[in-house]
Amino acid sequence: MIKSLSNMMKYNEKREKCCEYIEALEEERRKINVFQRELPLCLELVTRAIEAYKKEISGTTTDTLYGQPECSEQTTGECGPVLDLFLPVKQSSASTDEEEEEVYEDDDVEHESHDTGIDFVDKNMKSEWLKSVQLWNQPEAVPVSKSERSQQETQTVVEPIKENDNGAGSHQPPCYEMSNEKNDYIISLATTSSGSGRQKTEAERGGSGGRSSRRGQRKQRRCWSHELHRRFLNALKQLGGPHVATPKQIRELMKVDGLTNDEVKSHLQKYRLHTRRPSQTIPNNRDSQTQHFVVVGGIWVPQANHSKANAVASRKTTTGIYGPMVSPLPSEWPSHSNFGREISEERSRCSNKGIVRCSSPAMSSSTRTKTKNSKLS
């Protein structure tokens, strides 16, 4: 008699336990699902375990509660925010990406194999929306994925050190608070793409609602994320250096919709400033004004360390962040801007006091010289 009773209790207890397990397992499975290709076995195991437990508690019971085993939407978990962000952009992936992404497809699809079609879930999704979002918002904030890409194309240099950036938990705070603005940006990025994308000026200041009424209002500050800056540099490179490239051209090349000429212009201005005479502010000894450059493979580099230019050592080359030469570049720019050693490249092009044909406006006080001729479009 007693026995049966205790048995029953035990059973109940057991069942309860099972339910808990199942619950936990399913939760786990959802997570694993995202990494299906990495952990196929894991997924399988968990699934089996779930089934096993279910069998155990057999028939009726509380199955209803756990009736959603097939939750294929791996977004679950704590992805709340993700989802939110994702939604607005969602469609972009389909239509826009080609425009936007082209510049940096490389790393996005690098890792492991892609067996099941599932990849798209985490891979695509992530890259897609993250990218767009990032462009305007938090420059870094990305979990990990893109840590690599930093400087692929141009880079001749190695850049040994770069771990610091986001490796650990450095969430750069979003530039400034853009609150809901972000959606607008995202959307514009997503839909417009390069094609025509151009009317932004208005849209932006309009803020959220889209009311562009208040014109006096200062535009939201644009944060030049790494991505943006990368594109910027890229464009610069294609155009032949910061001194010959014009804001408009750059903007067009960047293919970042929502970006305005003014913004580019401003950025360019800053870039040029930093680019030239990086040392100036720093009276520092060092051959400050005597820097001797050496031509290496067509580019000018500081004689000093051209051989191992990027070596870690040089990084503190006095010149500071904007060091004119190929200083190994301190991880990147100060906070978020990222003129890094890339500038070195640029400067290598025209800098060197007039040695090169280009009038090197940068050097001369009167920059306006420019080479407008070249762009007689």
Next chain:
DNA sequence: GCAAGAATAT
């Protein structure tokens, strides 16, 4: 009137 650049402003 536009666009680039410099000079200011925030």
Next chain:
DNA sequence: CATATTCTTG
């Protein structure tokens, strides 16, 4: 400091 905006000029 980094961006935005305004001023100047071609």
